[in-house]
Amino acid sequence: MKLNSMSPAEGSKKTARRVGRGASAGQGKTCGRGVKGQRARKGGYHKVGFEGGQMPLQRRLPKMGFNSHVKPTRGEITLDTLAKIAASNDGAVDLAAVKKASAVHAGIEKVKVILSGSISAAVTVRGLAATKGARAAIEAAGGKFE
Numbered sequence: 001m002k003l004n005s006m007s008p009a010e011g012s013k014k015t016a017r018r019v020g021r022g023a024s025a026g027q028g029k030t031c032g033r034g035v036k037g038q039r040a041r042k043g044g045y046h047k048v049g050f051e052g053g054q055m056p057l058q059r060r061l062p063k064m065g066f067n068s069h070v071k072p073t074r075g076e077i078t079l080d081t082l083a084k085i086a087a088s089n090d091g092a093v094d095l096a097a098v099k100k101a102s103a104v105h106a107g108i109e110k111v112k113v114i115l116s117g118s119i120s121a122a123v124t125v126r127g128l129a130a131t132k133g134a135r136a137a138i139e140a141a142g143g144k145f146e
Helices: 079-087 095-100 132-140
Strands: 074-078 110-114
Touching: 074 079, 079 110, 079 132, 095 110, 110 132
Parallel strands: 074 110
Antiparallel strands: none
């Protein structure tokens, strides 16, 4: 097969309708635009969603969702991450140590330890929140909360 011998499948290409070529062509005079009005004129149409001055659908429906202003100041770390930070920090972990290890970004004000992964070393956690499961796992490994 050669590029110059290729052609589209039979019936896949439809020839464009040639409007405004006389009454016998079926699309003469007004060319299928009807009579008068904005849609019959040349040059421009209205914007997407415009309903002729009626209150548009996207403005009639209620606003949905919620963006929390607190969320950017909260962070999470896993048990695996906690163990790595504790290993490089003599077994003690606090907010400053977590930020120093780049486990959360600098704007974080509160960090919560979540139960994901595992921990085997005894860790002292200072000033961090923890889920019930994470707290149980840390205490089971010989760690404590202050």
